[in-house]
Amino acid sequence: MLRALRVRDFRLLWAARAVAGLGTSMLVVAIPAHVFAVTGSVLATGVTLAFEYLPSLLLGPFAGVLADRWDRRRLMVATDLVHVLAISVALLARTPETIWLVYVAVLGQGTAAVFFRPAAQAHIPAVVGTGPALTSANALSAVTTGVIGLGGPPLGGLLFAFNGIGAVVAASAAAGLLSAATIAMTSARPRDPGTASRNVLAGARGIGQGLRHIGQAAATRGLLATNSLYLLANAALTALLVPFGVTRLGGSVEVGYLLSALGLGFLLGAPLSHRLADRHSARTTVAAGQALVAAAFALLFNSTALPLALVAALLLGLPAVTVLVSVQSWVQRTTPEGLLGRVTAAFLTMEAAATMFGAFAGPAVSELFGMPAALNAACVVALVSAPLTLWLVPRWSGRGVDGFPPAAESEVGR
Template identity: 30%
Template sequence: MKDLWAVLARRRDYRLLLSADLISLTGDWVLRTGLAFHVYTLTGSTLASGGLLLASFVPLVVLGSLAGVFVDRWDRRRTMIVVNLLHVLVLLPLLAVRDEGGLWLIYLVVVTQSCLQQFFAPAEQSLVPHLVEPGQLVTANALSSQTNDIARLAGAALGGVLAATGGLPLLALVDAATYALAVLLLLRVRHRAVAVVRQRTSGALRRVKDDWVDGIRICVRSRALRIVFAFGLVTGVGEGAMSTLFAPFVSVELGGDGTAYGLIVSAQAVGGIMGGLVAAAVGGRFAAAKLWGVGAVLFGLVDLALFCYPLFWDGLAPAFALMVIVGLPGAFVVAGSMTVVQRLTDDASRGRVLGALFATEGAAVLVGITASGLLGDVVGIIPVLVAQGVGFTVGGLVVLSRSKVLGRSTAGSTATVSAG
């Protein structure tokens, strides 16, 4: 708990960043949950609802890598503030949606918000190393991952209520208000970036292209980063399969209804909150690569137990328990892997590497969604989900076997921590 207290109590700028992230993420979950409910109410079409997922993923794959180029060129704090302000403006068209004829506006807003997020995410993760001491980075990343679980638990429940009571206008206003409040908190962050001098080439487009190619070259040439990307590809496909087949798994294999599914998913969020707290409290005492590897192995083993127990045991109770338990190793994976990436990259290229990594993981998730949708009916739900658990377990073993390589920091990557 000493490490946790040191970060929360003594790092003012990080505390402001964490609070802003929690507030805006809660608004995102409010809108995400409410939109799914509202679109299905308007259209009665599961295809229309599924289109929301596609609209949010395509910009990640197409824009993620390129966005990192600009993140490395811009002040990260200012980028986050501007992106949040644009989010407020982008949400306003939702106030005009009254019937199914406004469905195109909903999709346009979702696509635009996803485009903006491709600049926000790498900017945020690139800024974190500047706000804490190097030895506090695992704790800070564990706390950052925990905020998403807290936001999901609170925002998903609130989104359903607001969608039923106030409709789409209320959802848009609440989400916009969370972004505005996040901006106020980010404006109080004292850290300012040091200007980076870059050699100029002929033309803005040429400079962007050169930086983008340079970012890809960094990812390809680094042995450690190749391991990071391979892990992201394998586990991303598994996560896509999980998102597609988990509801059928609960229904067909466990015999649960919609209420049971919702409670099991909520149990995962509860486990993630508890796991994030544990990871934040003790994670700083372990090497980030080992924390990541052990977390991935345990995550895979718990998933395998979850997916296989219906073959031998009837009932929902083990599913609830295992979904809570998996939160702990899941938090270790997120905190450890992000810390490794932050330490492997220097500040001038961190945004490009993170952007490329997020895009790669997004593409892998789309592959997993497509493949599992086709294979689920052919080979069965459980065999496909078992492959997800195996992917995490094997990936974790590879990370552990390469922990020395992954534990090396790039020269000059240690950031200067702002006062307070």
């Protein structure tokens, strides 16, 4: 899993993404807490979540066009600086009448993140190549994201509780500046002038090229559909994890144990995930991983004792990270370089939509039919994604010359 760290530019890119991710994740708890402290309104607090999802849903496809037509390194630096400027606006929201400035800040920060992610993911193959170092890079990135996702929000919450929103914004802004400086230290990489110099205003046509490629690439199209269904189920299950832990396992302390077990499983599974992704087809690893994740979730949510629930949470790690690494590596290896940003953005946009819908659907079904019914229904949906992958993704997909699939032919930039 550490093979990719031998490449200097990837070390810098990985460090920058880790720092930027930590700065962003610290805002997850602190910003809603600040809104609630200022307004006392649950509705106003909930609106911040809507503004977090909005950029991904509206701008994701355009972010892919920019990632394919601009210098990705400069784009990442620019979005880090936009993050710093945007989140600083939240400091001006000190009264209920000025709380709208927080929404502006969240919208700006979310927009910067939407444009950063496809550029970063599309840039990785240019840095480490498409061999074993690519799956190593993806596995390491997945683990880092998971760890930061677990540790960043509580850290931001603690910082807010003791020092207020100013300290959290300062820390997040500093992280953005450090990320920008680190990425600027990486080597400039030449882009194909046939794609890099195109007018970005031709965004609709550019999005159409990406969608056309997905429509023609059967395996990529199948993975997009089944992975979206899988992520929807995951979001529903994750949204119900805290209520389940509190009502069935004892309380918030037990929920903390479950989250720790999930994080540990992710860490333990990462070293194996990139080997599985390299040795087996995407069709096989993704379908098997989806089925095992569904089984582990079913075991977790039908547990009545904490030890069994912790074992199930731990077992979630390996298949979950394998699905993530396999899908991302397939997209990076088989998509033409000039379309990689757009195809990556399509996956990220569908991920945001599926996550948003699942996060609302899980609790809604629980309210209507009870928590056990909602949990088991979501487990069934996750399980269905496995045979759907086997059906929609061709058998031949996954391995090409030297064990890795070749980049698909497509009309890039025409």
